[in-house]
Amino acid sequence: MSCPICEKRPPKRFCPVKGEKICPVCCGREREVTIDCLADCSHLLAAHRYESEHRTPVPAEEFPYREVSVPPEFVYQHWAVIAGLATTMLTFQLQNNDLHDADALAALQAITETVRTLGTGIYYERPPEAPLARALYGQMTQFLQEFRKDESARTGTSSLKDSDVFHLLIFLLRLAKQETNGRPRSRAFLSFLRASFHRPATSSQEGSRIILP
Numbered sequence: 001m002s003c004p005i006c007e008k009r010p011p012k013r014f015c016p017v018k019g020e021k022i023c024p025v026c027c028g029r030e031r032e033v034t035i036d037c038l039a040d041c042s043h044l045l046a047a048h049r050y051e052s053e054h055r056t057p058v059p060a061e062e063f064p065y066r067e068v069s070v071p072p073e074f075v076y077q078h079w080a081v082i083a084g085l086a087t088t089m090l091t092f093q094l095q096n097n098d099l100h101d102a103d104a105l106a107a108l109q110a111i112t113e114t115v116r117t118l119g120t121g122i123y124y125e126r127p128p129e130a131p132l133a134r135a136l137y138g139q140m141t142q143f144l145q146e147f148r149k150d151e152s153a154r155t156g157t158s159s160l161k162d163s164d165v166f167h168l169l170i171f172l173l174r175l176a177k178q179e180t181n182g183r184p185r186s187r188a189f190l191s192f193l194r195a196s197f198h199r200p201a202t203s204s205q206e207g208s209r210i211i212l213p
Contacts, residue, residue, distance in 0.1 A: 016041050032183035048188050051181050064173045075171050084196045088143045092136050093190055099132050101180040101189040106133035110170040111140055118162040
């Protein structure tokens with residue numbers, strides 16, 4: 001019997017998606033590329049663990065808004081917004097199993113650029129074209145609007161400025177670039193968020209599992 005993918009090598013690893021054994025080479029080569037891996041697959045978890053332990057820094061040319069500084073203390077000061085945006089993405093993923101890191105990145109990039117234009121005085125909105133990324137973009141936009149509305153209802157005004165939102169979105173965008181592995185069907189970044197926000201987050205640094213990029 002040979003691997004059902006390559007039809008050459010002996011099958012040794014059980015693939016939950018295929019429902020049968022495939023060879024280790026095809027498992028590594030097709031994982032999160034042609035195979036939409038399940039989040040609890042032991043081989044996927046081992047691969048993500050290895051990637052995390054051997055991760056290299058994001059190249060300077062790919063580092064989002066590298067001219068913008070986002071101090072750690074600023075992020076922790078606005079941790080409730082970070083937690084809310086992360087929870088929005090995770091809730092959307094639960095409702096849309098086909099969401100991948102690429103969709104989350106596209107939504108983050110689009111909303112960051114939209115908020116950036118607010119600082120120039122020229123509002124320009126260009127949501128992603130892909131349906132899932134566009135829908136997630138809308139959910140994150142709605143969260144930010146409701147966050148400000150709730151804060152205003154409690155205190156009489158919202159202290160969250162457009163420039164604050166811009167910097168917080170840059171932080172999440174950099175985090176996504178840092179945590180994803182770049183495979184077309186990767187959910188490494190989304191899995192990282194789920195592990196980091198598996199319980200209600202607070203606005204303080206205590207208990208946070210995130211290392212700021």
